[in-house]
Amino acid sequence: MHSSLQRLNNLSTFVTTCLLALLAAISLSSYLLATSPSGALDVSPVQISMRQTTPWSQKKEESAFFEFSFDADLRSLFHWNTKQVFLYLTAEYTNRHGLNNEVVIWDRIVRRKQDARVRIENGQNKYYFKEHSGSFRNVSDAQFVLKYNVMPYVGPLMYGEGGRTQSSVRFPSRY
Amino acid sequence: MFSEELKALRRMGFRQALLQALNFCNVIASGLMMWKGLGLLTNTESPIVVVLSGSMEPAFYRGDLLFLTNPVNEPYQVGDITVYKIPGEDIPIVHRVIESHYKVDTPLVQDILTKGDNNKYDDISLYKRMKWLERQHVVGKVRGFLPYVGYVTIAMNDFPQIKYALLGLMGLFALVQRE
Numbered sequence A: 001m002h003s004s005l006q007r008l009n010n011l012s013t014f015v016t017t018c019l020l021a022l023l024a025a026i027s028l029s030s031y032l033l034a035t036s037p038s039g040a041l042d043v044s045p046v047q048i049s050m051r052q053t054t055p056w057s058q059k060k061e062e063s064a065f066f067e068f069s070f071d072a073d074l075r076s077l078f079h080w081n082t083k084q085v086f087l088y089l090t091a092e093y094t095n096r097h098g099l100n101n102e103v104v105i106w107d108r109i110v111r112r113k114q115d116a117r118v119r120i121e122n123g124q125n126k127y128y129f130k131e132h133s134g135s136f137r138n139v140s141d142a143q144f145v146l147k148y149n150v151m152p153y154v155g156p157l158m159y160g161e162g163g164r165t166q167s168s169v170r171f172p173s174r175y
Numbered sequence B: 001m002f003s004e005e006l007k008a009l010r011r012m013g014f015r016q017a018l019l020q021a022l023n024f025c026n027v028i029a030s031g032l033m034m035w036k037g038l039g040l041l042t043n044t045e046s047p048i049v050v051v052l053s054g055s056m057e058p059a060f061y062r063g064d065l066l067f068l069t070n071p072v073n074e075p076y077q078v079g080d081i082t083v084y085k086i087p088g089e090d091i092p093i094v095h096r097v098i099e100s101h102y103k104v105d106t107p108l109v110q111d112i113l114t115k116g117d118n119n120k121y122d123d124i125s126l127y128k129r130m131k132w133l134e135r136q137h138v139v140g141k142v143r144g145f146l147p148y149v150g151y152v153t154i155a156m157n158d159f160p161q162i163k164y165a166l167l168g169l170m171g172l173f174a175l176v177q178r179e
Helices: A004-033 B003-042 B151-158 B160-176
Strands: A039-052 A060-073 A082-094 A099-110 A117-123 A143-152 A158-164 B048-050 B065-069 B081-084 B093-103 B106-115 B138-146
Touching (some): A004 A143, A039 A143, A060 A082, A060 A143, A060 A158, A099 A117, B003 B065, B003 B160, B151 B160
Antiparallel strands (some): A039 A060, A060 A117, A082 A099, A082 A143, A099 B093, A143 A158, B048 B065, B081 B093, B081 B138, B093 B106
């Protein structure tokens, strides 16, 4: 009836159940501990220029440059189930073909609470900002949004907004 | 070594052996149904995947388990971590969306560009002559995370002996054990 194999089986089942319950509780706590930090974001256009945008291709493409400054306090996002925060700056606009575009121009991985007060002065694009059609002619003004993704030790991934430009930003008109 | 088990098997008789085999099939069938049911709920062909590469470190390491959903009638957002499969490649890739382009009236016709957080460049070189990733290539987006657990499958792939030993043991137990 009670062989050692059966005891082992019962014990491991019990341990697994407890562990799963604990992990579930920690995952759920992410929802309770979620906060919504806010920051100030300021973006100004610099220029559009022809650049060689991929290291393995000689082709030159139109590439837009924006200069941005922001001050975001993400310290409240760091609780016991936060492994890291992925912070990214996106530009949203519509091009002349009516296509909706959302493009990441800068990002950073924040791994510690000490580094979670992020202040950038006169930051530059980290990635080349190219247009889907190849040309920025007649595109709409852009909305810039600073977003974050909280990545947990276990459980759900959470997304949020850390600030956006007060008014939309015009693309540079001169090439 | 297995003389005891063999004796037990002989003692069971034909009817009992058949019943055990049926039991075994039942277990496999319910497993498959749970997997497919989960796939229906989350609208994706594989709702749970194992991370196979280090391109999303330090967030996801090899062997971590990811839970996916595939949003219905909704485009993928920039910042979503997607799992995609390029036609002709076996290995699904877990990378973050960094560009999205779609028309408002056709949200499912979407051009996507992805990049691994730990990689220097975006994924265009992985797309095999395609300029953009399309919706049909995307399996789903990551909604939940469980570390380490998936390492079992990686170990089984790297050392197939473990897989055969495990399968053999399970089969033997299922046949021999009497409820």
